[in-house]
Amino acid sequence: MNNTQNLKLKKVSVISLFLSLFLFSACDSNQLKPPRDNSSAADESEPSHKFLIDRKLARELAREFGKEFAQEFVRQMQESNTSLAFPIQEKANNQSGTSVPGIVDQEGKPHPLLEHCAEDVIEYYKKNADCFIMATPEDIPAGLNWQDGTKEREFASPAAKKGGTWQVYMRDFPRTLRTIGPDANGAFRSYLLDYNALGLVHAHPNTDGYYPGLAKSWAVAEDGATVFYRLDPNARYSDGNKVRVSDYFFFLYFMRNKHIQAPWYNDFYGKDKFKKVTIYNHDTLSVSFYKAKPDIVERASIRPKPEHFYFELDGEFLRKYQWKPEPTTGAYVVYPRNVDKGKSVTLVRQKDWWADSKKFFRYRFNPDQIKVSVIRDYNKAFEVFLKGDLDMFGLSKSEFWYKKLPHEHPLVANGYLTKVTFYNQTPPPSYALRINSQQPPLDNLNIRKGFHHAINFDLVLEKVFRGDFIRMNSVADGYGARSHPSIRAREFSVEKAKSCFARAGYSKLGPDGILINAVGQKLSIEVLTSYKHFEDVLVVLKEQAKKAGLEIKLKMLEPTAAWKVANEKNHQVFFSAFNSFVELFPRFWEPFHSDNAYEEAGNSKYTDDGLLKKGLTTKVSTNNFTQTADKEIDNLIVLYREEEDLARITEMSHQLIEKIHEHAAWVPGWKKPWLRLGHWNWIKFPENWGPKESRDYEEFHVFWIEPKEKQRIINAKKEGKPISTEPSVKIYDRYLPK
Numbered sequence: 076m077n078n079t080q081n082l083k084l085k086k087v088s089v090i091s092l093f094l095s096l097f098l099f100s101a102c103d104s105n106q107l108k109p110p111r112d113n114s115s116a117a118d119e120s121e122p123s124h125k126f127l128i129d130r131k132l133a134r135e136l137a138r139e140f141g142k143e144f145a146q147e148f149v150r151q152m153q154e155s156n157t158s159l160a161f162p163i164q165e166k167a168n169n170q171s172g173t174s175v176p177g178i179v180d181q182e183g184k185p186h187p188l189l190e191h192c193a194e195d196v197i198e199y200y201k202k203n204a205d206c207f208i209m210a211t212p213e214d215i216p217a218g219l220n221w222q223d224g225t226k227e228r229e230f231a232s233p234a235a236k237k238g239g240t241w242q243v244y245m246r247d248f249p250r251t252l253r254t255i256g257p258d259a260n261g262a263f264r265s266y267l268l269d270y271n272a273l274g275l276v277h278a279h280p281n282t283d284g285y286y287p288g289l290a291k292s293w294a295v296a297e298d299g300a301t302v303f304y305r306l307d308p309n310a311r312y313s314d315g316n317k318v319r320v321s322d323y324f325f326f327l328y329f330m331r332n333k334h335i336q337a338p339w340y341n342d343f344y345g346k347d348k349f350k351k352v353t354i355y356n357h358d359t360l361s362v363s364f365y366k367a368k369p370d371i372v373e374r375a376s377i378r379p380k381p382e383h384f385y386f387e388l389d390g391e392f393l394r395k396y397q398w399k400p401e402p403t404t405g406a407y408v409v410y411p412r413n414v415d416k417g418k419s420v421t422l423v424r425q426k427d428w429w430a431d432s433k434k435f436f437r438y439r440f441n442p443d444q445i446k447v448s449v450i451r452d453y454n455k456a457f458e459v460f461l462k463g464d465l466d467m468f469g470l471s472k473s474e475f476w477y478k479k480l481p482h483e484h485p486l487v488a489n490g491y492l493t494k495v496t497f498y499n500q501t502p503p504p505s506y507a508l509r510i511n512s513q514q515p516p517l518d519n520l521n522i523r524k525g526f527h528h529a530i531n532f533d534l535v536l537e538k539v540f541r542g543d544f545i546r547m548n549s550v551a552d553g554y555g556a557r558s559h560p561s562i563r564a565r566e567f568s569v570e571k572a573k574s575c576f577a578r579a580g581y582s583k584l585g586p587d588g589i590l591i592n593a594v595g596q597k598l599s600i601e602v603l604t605s606y607k608h609f610e611d612v613l614v615v616l617k618e619q620a621k622k623a624g625l626e627i628k629l630k631m632l633e634p635t636a637a638w639k640v641a642n643e644k645n646h647q648v649f650f651s652a653f654n655s656f657v658e659l660f661p662r663f664w665e666p667f668h669s670d671n672a673y674e675e676a677g678n679s680k681y682t683d684d685g686l687l688k689k690g691l692t693t694k695v696s697t698n699n700f701t702q703t704a705d706k707e708i709d710n711l712i713v714l715y716r717e718e719e720d721l722a723r724i725t726e727m728s729h730q731l732i733e734k735i736h737e738h739a740a741w742v743p744g745w746k747k748p749w750l751r752l753g754h755w756n757w758i759k760f761p762e763n764w765g766p767k768e769s770r771d772y773e774e775f776h777v778f779w780i781e782p783k784e785k786q787r788i789i790n791a792k793k794e795g796k797p798i799s800t801e802p803s804v805k806i807y808d809r810y811l812p813k
Contacts, residue, residue, distance in 0.1 A: 177209030188354055189321055193387040199328055206346055207324050208353040215355055219294035219303060224286035224435070227279050231438035231777045232761035237424075239780030241442035242466050243773070244450040244459070246605075247634045248417050252400040252409060256335050256393055257642075257696060261635065266422055266447060270774055271405035273430065275304050275376040278657065280766030280775060285372055286435045289318055289379065289404060299367030299719070300350075302375040306358040311429040312381050312402035320354045322379035323362070327352060329380045334392040339665060339697050348716075349377070367719045370659050379404070406430070406440035406776075419448040441779035451633070453608035460753070461486065463789070466780075467754040467772060470494065471747060472608065473541040480753055482802045490756065490799025491788050497750045498811040501768045502553035502655035506744030508602065509649045513672070513693075513702040516579065517600065517647060523739040524565070525575030526600065526648075530742055531567040531619035535612050540745065547743035549732045551661035557725050558661075559732040564743045572623035581624070590624035599626040604650040605637035613650065643695045644672075644702055652744075653698070657768045660724050663712045663731050669704035671697035681706045701740035708734050748811070754778075756803065757785035764807040 178200050179185050185197050186209050192200075200207040250258035254268040265271075273288040285293075290304040310318040329335065330344035350363040362375040381402045400409045407422040414420050422445040430436040448465075450456040457479060460468040470476045476494070486492040508530065516522045536544050549562045565571075573590070576582070581590040581598045590598040602613065610631065617627040632640065641649045656662065665671060673680050674692040682688055685706045693702075711734065715727040735741060752772050760778050769775060791798050 178204060178207065188319075188357060189324075192321065192325075192382065195387045196325065196328055196382070200324060203346070206327065206349075206351045208351055210353050210355050212356050212359065214353075215303065215359065216296060219296070221292045221294045221303075221305075222285070223292040224276075224279075224284065227282060227284045227286050227435075229435055229438065230279075230281055230761070230766045230775070231435075232779075233438055234759075234761075235438040235441050235777070235779040236781065237441050237443065237779070239442050239782055239785075240421075240444040240446055241780065242446050242448070242464060244448050244456050244465055246449070246451055246453070246456075248449050249420070250635055251397050252414075253393075253396050254401070255340060256337050258635065258639075259337075261638070263420065263447065265773075266407065266420075266445060267400055267403065267409065270771075270776065271403060271407050272378060273310075273404040274378050276372055277376075277435075278370075278373050280657075280768040287433075288376075290376075293372060295371060296361070299371060300365065301361050301363040302372055303359065303361045304376075306360075307433075308358060309429050309433075310404060312384075312404060313408040313425055314381075314384070314402040316381065316383050316402065318379050318404060319382075320357060320360045322382055323352050323360055323377060324354065325382040325385075326377050326380040329385065329388065332388045332392075334388045334390055336393060337696065338694060339671070342670065343665070344377075352377075366717055369721050373658070404429075406436075407445060417449065419446055421446045439776045441776070463755060463792075466758050467752055469772070470751040470753050473539060473543055474611070476543075476751055477541060482804055486792075487753075487804065488802045489791075489797035490801075490803045491792055492753050493756055493803040493805055495750070495752050495754065495760075495764065495805050495807070497752075497764050497769065497772075497807045498748055498809070499750055499765075499767060499769050500810050501657050501770050502551075502661070503547065503746035504652040504654050504770070505550070506547065506652040506746070507550075507650075508742035508744070509651065509700040510740040510742065511644060511646055511648065511700070511702050512738070512740040513644075513704070514647050516596075516598070517740075519579045520739060521575045521579040522581075522598075525572045525579070525623070526625065527565040527739055527742055528568045528572035528575060529620045529623035529625045530616055532564070532616070532744060533567055534619060535615050536745060539612055539615060544745040544747045547746045549743060550663075550666070550735050550741050551728065551732055552743075552746060553655065554659070554661050554728070557659070557728040559729050562732055562736050565739075567619065569623045572625065576624060584624055587626075588621055588624065589626045597626060598624060599628060600647050601628045601630050602648045602650055603630045603632070603637055603640060603646045605632055605634040606650060607631055609650070641700055642697075644693050644700070646700070649700050651700070654770055657770070659721070660728055663708075663728075663735075664716060665698040666701070667699060667703045667708060667731075667735055668712050669699075669706075669709050670694075671699035672702045672704045678706065678709070680704065701738075703735070703738060703740055705734070705738060708738065755785070755788065756798075757781050757788055759784075763809055764805075767810045 177186060178189065178197065184190070185192060188209070189197065189200070245262050247261070249261050249263040252267070253259045254264050275288055275290040276285045276293055277288050278284075279286050287293075287307070289307055289310045291307040292305045294303045295301070296303065306318060306320060312318065327344060327349060330337075330340045331346070333341070335341075348365045350365050353361045353363070355361070362377060364371060364375050368374055384401050385396075398411075398414075402408075406424050406428050408425060409420060409422055413423060424440065424443050428440075450459060456465065457468060457475065459465050461480075468475075470480060480487065480492075480494065482488070482494070484492075487494055508526075510517050510523055510526065512518060512523065517526070532546055536542065536546060546564050548564045549559050551558050576590055576598060580592040583591050585591045585597060592598075602617075604613065606613075610629075613627075613629050617629060620627045631637075637649075640646055641651070669680060669687075670676060672694060674694050675688075680688055680691055687704050708731065711727060711731055715724065715731060718724050718727060750769065750772060754772075757780055758778055759781055765772070765777055766775055772778075788798065
C-alpha cells in the first residue's frame with residue numbers, strides 16, 4: 076500500500092479512535108460501587124471523573140461522527156482504487172419495509188417520547204412492534220369509566236409521626252442489591268422492592284377495591300383485558316428523575332431479556348401473557364393482558380424500570396449491577412456509605428419523597444432510617460431484641476410466645492414490651508416439604524406417598540405449637556371458593572407408609588429399623604432447610620419417620636447456601652415457605668408446570684404415551700422445587716391460565732389441587748390465622764393495628780416511633796420501675812372469621 080493510502084487510513088483511524096474514546100467517556104455514568112469493608116471511606120456517590128455528558132447529546136454526536144466517518148472511509152477507499160466499497164445509506168427508511176410506524180418516523184428518528192432510548196432498545200421495540208405501540212390521545216376509547224380510589228379509606232393513622240431509626244435483622248447478608256437475577260430473591264429484597272417500591276395501582280388491603288400508586292387514575296377497557304393508566308405527574312425516582320411512560324416499555328424489554336438470567340420473570344412477563352403496552356402521550360398508557368380476568372386492574376399494574384439508569388442491557392448486567400440498587404419510586408433508598416459489608420445495610424427515607432403527602436402514603440413509611448443487621452442465629456436475635464437493640468420480633472413459635480417471653484416476663488409485665496396477636500385474612504405462607512419428584516428414590520410415586528404418611532405434622536402441631544397452628548391441607552388453602560372443599564392432607568400412618576414403601580420394593584427392616592430393598596439399599600432421604608429456628612420441628616418429624624422405617628437426614632445450611640442448592644434442583648426434599656399472593660385465585664404455573672422444571676418447552680418433553688423423556692435439561696432458578704412434570708397437569712394449567720370466567724376458574728382450580736395432591740410431591744405443613752409479634756412500646760401502631768390482609772408486621776409500614784416514649788422506657792427499665800400495672804398483651808380480633 077502506498078504512502079498516500081497509509082496516510083488516509085491513519086486519518087480514518089484517528090477519527091475512529093476519537094469516536095471510541097468519546098463514546099466511552101460520554102456513556103460513563105455515576106453509578107454505585109460495591110460495598111467496602113471500610114465504611115468510613117469517602118462518599119462513593121461522587122463521580123469518578125469530571126467529564127460527564129448528556130446521553131442524548133452523546134448519541135446525536137455519535138451518529139454525526141459515524142456518518143462522517145463512513146462517508147470519509149468510503150471516499151478514501153474509492154480514491155485509492157481498493158476493492159473495498161460500502162454503500163452509503165442516505166436515510167434509514169430507504170430500505171423498504173424496515174421502518175415501523177410510531178416507533179420511528181420516516182427518517183428513522185425515534186418518536187419524541189422515545190428519543191432518549193438507546194439504539195438497541197429502539198431496535199427491540201421495532202422488531203416487536205406488535206407489543207410496543209405508539210398511539211395518540213385520540214385513540215383512547217371514549218366512555219371509559221375512570222377510577223381514582225377516592226372512595227377507599229386510608230388504613231394508616233393520622234397520629235403517625237416521622238423520625239427515628241427502625242432496627243430489624245436479617246439472618247444472612249444479601250449476596251446482591253439487585254432485585255432480579257441470581258441470588259436476588261432473598262429476604263432483603265422486600266426492603267428494596269416488595270414492601271417499598273410503588274406500582275401503578277395497589278390492591279386495597281381491607282376491601283376489594285384499589286388505591287392509586289404511580290397512576291392517578293385508571294380504567295378497564297371493554298374487552299376486560301386492557302387497563303388504561305394516567306401517570307401521576309409528580310411521580311419520581313429516588314435520583315430525581317421523572318417516571319416516564321416509556322419506562323413501561325422498558326420494563327418489558329428488561330423482563331424479557333436473557334441477560335438478567337431470570338427465567339421465571341422471562342416467562343411470567345412473556346408476550347403470551349402481556350400482549351402489549353401502548354403509549355398515548357406523556358402521561359397515558361395502557362397494558363393489555365392476554366385474557367380478561369376478574370382482577371385485571373392489579374394484574375396489569377406493572378412497575379416501571381428506570382431506563383435512564385440501565386440505558387440498555389448486555390452480558391455484563393449481573394456484574395455491573397451486583398451492588399448498584401436501581402433508583403426507586405418508594406420511600407427508602409440504599410446508599411453505598413450505608414452498606415457495612417457482612418454486617419448491616421441501612422436504608423434512608425428520602426427527605427423529598429414525591430409521595431410524602433399523597434393519600435394512602437402520607438401516614439406510612441415513618442422511620443427516617445431502617446437498619447437491617449445480620450444476626451445469623453434466631454435465638455441470638457431474640458436476645459438482642461430483649462436488650463432493646465431490635466424494635467420488633469416475630470413470636471409465631473410457641474416456644475417464644477409461651478416459654479421465652481411469657482405474659483409474666485418482667486419486660487411484658489412492667490409495660491416495656493407488648494405481645495400482639497393480630498388475626499388476619501390472607502392466604503397463608505406455604506410451609507411445606509417440597510419433594511424433588513425427579514430425584515431417586517422419590518421419582519417413585521409410592522415412595523412419595525409413603526413419605527407423606529411417615530410425616531407426623533399432627534404431633535408437631537400438638538407438642539411444638541401447642542395447638543395454636545392448624546394443618547394445611549393443599550397447595551392452595553386460603554383462596555375462598557377456589558380452595559378445594561374436601562381435599563385433606565394425608566395423615567400420619569405407620570401402616571400406610573410401610574404399605575406404600577413395600578410396593579416400591581422396600582419391605583425388609585434393617586438392623587437399625589430402617590427399611591431396605593432387595594439389593595440392600597436403605598430408605599434414606601435428605602431434607603434440606605435454612606430454617607434453623609424450626610430444627611425442633613424437623614427433629615420430631617425425623618424421629619417419627621423412623622417408626623415407618625424411613626431415615627431422614629437433616630441438612631441445615633445458611634439461607635443463601637440452601638437457596639442455591641434448591642434453585643439448582645440438587646435437593647431431595649426442601650423444607651421452606653413462600654408468601655402467597657393475596658388474590659382471587661391461586662397460581663399453579665410457577666410451582667407446578669413442567670416448563671419450570673425443564674428447559675425443553677411444552678409437550679416436547681413427553682413421549683406419545685405421555686411419559687417424561689430421558690435426558691432432559693433441568694431448568695434452574697424457578698419456583699418448581701418439586702420438579703413436577705406431568706402432561707395432564709401441564710395441559711390443565713394452560714387452560715386455567717387462559718380462562719376468564721370465575722366459575723370455570725374455580726372448577727379447574729379444584730381439579731388441579733386434586734391432581735397435584737395425587738402427584739404427592741408437596742407435603743403440606745401448617746398455617747396460622749394470625750400474626751404474633753413482640754415490640755417495644757416506643758413502637759406505635761394504628762388503633763386496629765394493621766390492615767386485614769397483612770402477611771407481616773412490616774408489610775404496609777403503618778407503625779411509627781415515639782422518641783420521647785423510648786427514652787422514658789429506657790430510663791424506667793434502668794431504674795426497675797414499671798410503667799404499667801398490667802402485662803402489656805393485646806389481641807386484635809376485628810378480622811377473626813366469625
